[in-house]
Amino acid sequence: MMRFMKISMRKRYFLEGYSFISLWLIGFLLFMAVPLGRSLYYSFNDMVLTNEGLVGTYNGIAFFRDAFTTDVDFLPKLMATITTMVVHVPLIIIFAMFSALLLNRPFRGRMVFRSFFFLPVIIASGVVLQTLMNQGAATLPIFVQYDLATALSQYIPLEILMPLLKMMESLTLVMWDSGVQILIFLAGLQAISPSLYEAAKCDGATPWESFWKITFPMITPMILVNILFSVVNSFTKINNSVMIYIHSVAFKENDYGYGAALGWIYFIIIFIIILIVMFMFRNMDSPYTREGK
Amino acid sequence: MQAKLAGYFNSHSYRVTRKLTSKVLHYTVLISLSFVFIYPIMYILSQSFMQITDITDATVQWVPKELSFEHYRFAFDKMDYWHSFTNSALSTLGPAFAQIISCSIIGYGFARYQFPGHRILLGLVLFTFLVPPQTIVIPLFIFFGELNWLNTHLPIIVPSIFGQGLRGALFVLIFMQFFRGLPYQLEEAARIDGAGAYRTFMQIMLPLAGPALLVVFLFSTVWHWNDVFQPNLYYMIEEHFNLPQQLAILDTEGVFRVQQAKMMTGGGTLASVPTNYNRNMAGALITILPLIILYSFAQRYFIEGVERTGIAGD
Numbered sequence: 001m002m003r004f005m006k007i008s009m010r011k012r013y014f015l016e017g018y019s020f021i022s023l024w025l026i027g028f029l030l031f032m033a034v035p036l037g038r039s040l041y042y043s044f045n046d047m048v049l050t051n052e053g054l055v056g057t058y059n060g061i062a063f064f065r066d067a068f069t070t071d072v073d074f075l076p077k078l079m080a081t082i083t084t085m086v087v088h089v090p091l092i093i094i095f096a097m098f099s100a101l102l103l104n105r106p107f108r109g110r111m112v113f114r115s116f117f118f119l120p121v122i123i124a125s126g127v128v129l130q131t132l133m134n135q136g137a138a139t140l141p142i143f144v145q146y147d148l149a150t151a152l153s154q155y156i157p158l159e160i161l162m163p164l165l166k167m168m169e170s171l172t173l174v175m176w177d178s179g180v181q182i183l184i185f186l187a188g189l190q191a192i193s194p195s196l197y198e199a200a201k202c203d204g205a206t207p208w209e210s211f212w213k214i215t216f217p218m219i220t221p222m223i224l225v226n227i228l229f230s231v232v233n234s235f236t237k238i239n240n241s242v243m244i245y246i247h248s249v250a251f252k253e254n255d256y257g258y259g260a261a262l263g264w265i266y267f268i269i270i271f272i273i274i275l276i277v278m279f280m281f282r283n284m285d286s287p288y289t290r291e292g293k
Numbered sequence: 294m295q296a297k298l299a300g301y302f303n304s305h306s307y308r309v310t311r312k313l314t315s316k317v318l319h320y321t322v323l324i325s326l327s328f329v330f331i332y333p334i335m336y337i338l339s340q341s342f343m344q345i346t347d348i349t350d351a352t353v354q355w356v357p358k359e360l361s362f363e364h365y366r367f368a369f370d371k372m373d374y375w376h377s378f379t380n381s382a383l384s385t386l387g388p389a390f391a392q393i394i395s396c397s398i399i400g401y402g403f404a405r406y407q408f409p410g411h412r413i414l415l416g417l418v419l420f421t422f423l424v425p426p427q428t429i430v431i432p433l434f435i436f437f438g439e440l441n442w443l444n445t446h447l448p449i450i451v452p453s454i455f456g457q458g459l460r461g462a463l464f465v466l467i468f469m470q471f472f473r474g475l476p477y478q479l480e481e482a483a484r485i486d487g488a489g490a491y492r493t494f495m496q497i498m499l500p501l502a503g504p505a506l507l508v509v510f511l512f513s514t515v516w517h518w519n520d521v522f523q524p525n526l527y528y529m530i531e532e533h534f535n536l537p538q539q540l541a542i543l544d545t546e547g548v549f550r551v552q553q554a555k556m557m558t559g560g561g562t563l564a565s566v567p568t569n570y571n572r573n574m575a576g577a578l579i580t581i582l583p584l585i586i587l588y589s590f591a592q593r594y595f596i597e598g599v600e601r602t603g604i605a606g607d
Contacts (some may be wrong), residue, residue: 016405027455038432
């Protein structure tokens with residue numbers, strides 16, 4: 001007991017802190033840092049399964065070069081994934097914010113509608129969505145049934161119409177993907193003090209103005225959180241073609257080295273995209289407080 | 294004229310109409326959006342009860358002429374429901390419980406202790422959230438293979454005990470955010486009364502973390518239940534398959550027939566191929582039924598909990 005007391009308060013405080021997160025440290029080393037290092041090693045080596053286990057021969061950056069030059073499958077799939085992400089994420093954010101604003105107003109049946117809006121989180125992840133998509137049920141039938149394309153093509157040139165319709169078609173997927181984001185926005189909206197709106201109203205602000213001057217700046221941090229979540233979510237979805245491709249390279253063709261290299265390329269690209277997002281938001285952290293200074 | 298208009302805009306009747314229109318508009322938008330969200334459930338329900346005669350019958354759109362449980366019976370047997378359900382439950386509740394325990398401890402550590410390296414370690418937590426599973430899956434697979442853990446629940450449960458696993462980093466951040474929102478006086482009072490750090494956490498802070506525990510538990514349950522990526526890797530024999538895996542192979546015959554037809558017709562008409570997708574719909578419903586039941590009980594706390602956990606904090 002006496003020896004224990006000899007440690008200074010400060011040191012003891014640090015030790016307590018470390019002991020709380022020690023679980024995470026072990027987990028991080030075992031299930032993240034070591035695998036990351038090993039997969040980096042695999043990506044530079046040709047891995048062959050022999051009697052003595054997995055043996056690697058140094059291969060240099062050949063895999064990384066192959067991915068961009070000789071592999072005909074990888075680049076188109078990667079581009080498709082990134083395009084989908086770039087199109088979907090802004091739509092998800094806008095839709096989620098719109099829905100959150102709708103649900104945040106006090107009205108009768110609010111809880112019921114909220115539970116509907118959150119339903120897709122349960123259904124739309126995983127195999128069930130896959131099953132629905134195989135059936136073609138993941139798009140609303142109105143676009144097909146009423147022959148919207150031909151009707152609209154009389155007024156809008158096809159070059160504009162086709163991408164537009166494509167976007168409309170993926171809209172259901174976007175909506176099903178935004179359950180968590182709606183929830184995060186809702187939580188953010190709830191945190192805004194009503195007195196701000198009252199003050200704005202007294203000063204003669206219209207609802208439109210108070211949205212842009214109060215609501216929007218107050219939930220900017222949530223926009224960043226939601227963008228990050230949506231980006232990660234879209235990159236790790238199971239029906240993502242790159243994910244499926246890497247999986248098949250690694251576990252069907254047993255090409256561990258090449259699979260690891262593809263995994264790293266994918267990771268680096270995600271990381272760059274996230275950095276770009278963070279960079280865009282660097283000043284927007286909390287404009288509300290900054291203006292006050 | 295202008296004065297008259299201005300007078301109208303300030304009148305009582307204008308305000309009443311305006312309020313009414315806004316209300317009607319609000320409900321219209323809400324109901325039409327809700328339709329998109331309920332649509333998949335309705336689709337699954339209606340298709341799963343239909344018989345072959347209903348599918349070909351043009352007068353049948355949504356409501357089948359008679360209720361047929363035939364597809365459910367088929368899916369129930371073929372998926373070996375109770376067995377797969379047990380597998381699913383184990384591979385879901387195991388990591389979910391492990392994650393609420395480990396992530397709450399870790400989150401508390403990050404929320405209340407400013408030890409050296411705090412910023413870097415927190416940055417690493419965020420970093421782990423961004424690493425796609427594909428990047429590290431090969432070494433992990435080999436590692437678990439060496440430990441003889443394949444075809445057991447251990448590869449999914451053990452990382453969760455250490456705050457990793459499916460979206461573990463996100464849960465750590467949720468707990469951190471929650472504990473940051475609690476007043477310091479609670480701990481100070483406990484300390485003055487002589488409780489150590491761990492006792493303070495166990496007896497004071499953890500009981501207060503109810504909403505956060507519930508939210509994380511529900512998210513973890515839903516995501517683990519629907520996850521097929523990890524199970525597909527680690528459960529390789531059918532005896533260990535969970536429900537989503539069984540659903541994926543439920544209609545292999547039908548998929549094969551579609552592929553055959555595609556090859557023969559060059560990807561042309563598929564309408565003539567009986568794929569029995571109604572069976573798949575029945576399978577899909579019984580796969581998510583446990584989640585729907587859970588959600589119908591817990592959704593109230595779920596949504597309130599998210600608001601109270603302060604995920605939305607800075």
